[in-house]
Amino acid sequence: MRLVELEIALCNWADIQCGCGRSAEHLATELLRAAEGEPYGLVSALDGHAWSAPVLFPPAVAVASVCLAALSGDIPAQARVEFLDLLLWLVSGDGTDFGSAAEGLDLPLLCQQRARExxxxxxxxxxxxxxxxxxxxxxxxxxxxxxxxxxxxxxxxxxxxxxxxxxxxxxxxxxxxxx
Structure with a gap:
């Protein structure tokens, strides 16, 4: 099992509220497809789910972890660029969705901390x-x-x-x- 698959499996996506209003379970599939090199824009695919300029949503930190796991492996060149671009969006976020902010979470800061790892x-x-x-x-x-x-x-x-x-x-x- 590749590290990216392990990182995806370790996250309880069903318990995370997605930016689209559903559980974040569907994001695991998108992230795995990207790691396998399926050609599509990962940043665009996760818009409204993990982020929406300039706000981050609850899955953002888990997605940042998956980005790092993907980068640790041998993934196709375009997938590498897409995971880096997505991580850049996440660490550059300006705000946190209202629900997460009400819980005292600063999602951009948490994504930055994860990227520092x-x-x-x-x-x-x-x-x-x-x-x-x-x-x-x-x-x-x-x-x-x-x-x-x-x-x-x-x-x-x-x-x-x-x-x-x-x-x-x-x-x-x-x-x-x-x-």
């Missing part, structure tokens, strides 16, 4: 040379969650052409606002 996966993506697009998304996630700005800047400087132009030139790694 996978810092080395993200640094590996930047340094791997697999894809400039994937490296850029990973670097943008790091720019949100990495507290060691000196390390982030050194990685940017050393990565060079492995990163897209806007990341090479520091346009995506300004100091984040405190959360």
């Amino acid at each position: 996978g810092l080395w996966l993200l640094y590996d993506e930047v340094a791997s040379g697999r894809s400039v697009e994937a490296a850029g998304s990973a670097f943008e996630i790091l720019s949100v969650v990495e507290s060691d700005r000196e390390r982030l800047h050194k990685v940017r400087d050393h990565a060079g052409d492995l990163l897209p132009w806007h990341c090479q030139n520091g346009l995506c790694d300004e100091e984040p606002e405190p959360s």
Whole structure:
């Protein structure tokens, strides 16, 4: 069993209220399909379920965990980009749905904390040379969650052409606002 399958299986999706109003059980299928490389936009597929700009919904933290698990494995290149893009949306969220906020949850902060658990996966993506697009998304996630700005800047400087132009030139790694 791959780690992404294990992470999906460990979550009790039926107990999580989806942004669409149903249980989040159907998200497990979407995430697994994406990890297997089925071609479709994962970010769009989860819009209204885990996130809807700029608000995150209750499945967001579990989805962030699945993103990291997927990135730890050997998944198709396009799936890797889609999981990185989805994780970027989750760590960049500005708000929490009303129900979760009433429970005292800060979903963007929880997603950022979860992404910090996978810092080395993200640094590996930047340094791997697999894809400039994937490296850029990973670097943008790091720019949100990495507290060691000196390390982030050194990685940017050393990565060079492995990163897209806007990341090479520091346009995506300004100091984040405190959360």
